[in-house]
Amino acid sequence: MIEIKQVGNTYRLGETQVHALRGVNLTIQSGEFVSIWGPSGSGKTTLLNLIGAIDEPTRGDVLFDGQNIGHLSDNKRSELRNHTLGFIFQGFNLVPVLTALENVMLPLQIGGMSPHKARKVAEDRLADVKLEAVAHHRPDKLSGGQRQRVSIARALAGNPSVVIADEPTANLDSDTAMTIISLMHELNQKEQTTFVFSTHDDRLLGQVERLIRLEDGQIVEGGSNASVG
Secondary structure, three states, X not given: OEEEEEEEEEEEEOOEEEEEEEEEEXXXXXXXXXXXXXXXXXXXXXXXXXXXXXOOOOEEEEEEOOEEHHHOOHHHHHHHHHHOEEEEOOOOOOOOOOOHHHHHHHHHHHOOOOHHHHHHHHHHHHHXXXXXXXXXXXXXXXXXXXXXXXXXXXXXXXXXXXXXEEOOOOOOOHHHHHHHHHHHHHHHHHHOOEEEEEOOOHHHHOOOOXXXXXXXXXXXXXXXXXXXX
16 A cells, blocks of 8 residues: 655755655555654654655655655645545644534545534544543643544544554553554454554554564664665
């Protein structure tokens, strides 16, 4: 499903040139449940953003179902993100003026779903993450853990083929984290949803099928289909 071919990513930070990724090769098959892990600054978030068609590599190719993401128009990339990918961001990225329910509904309505159906789907997903009681609260009235759960509900609402998650359980207590991990496992098993995580959380690392370890922008271990160019 996802192919990373000789991908490098370089950017400037002040006077310094940062090599976030260095010739990465990686294949993730449909239905996998994998985690990208490594120390801070190893390139995990950069790699997730490339897989999710948020950024483009400095060199190399990112393919999704055989399509080179870099060759798609902005509209096609937006369509891919809206209909096929679900994102759980470390910084939540919730719209502050919308309620939890409205935040979950928003991408569904952008994708063309009727308001009535979007509301029902959003209510069900908020129930999955145990947030029915705060569905009509805005993000500034929610705790960090609650905001994280809203972002998880939003990512799962459209039944995406791939969920890309940057530290999805970092702000959750143990009981809630295990509930979320079980929900994601269920989607992975029943619907063959592909999950690609970036995490330091041992609770999640112990549940994934494959660990892809990054150090200094290179894959140093990751099982089958992963290597460094």
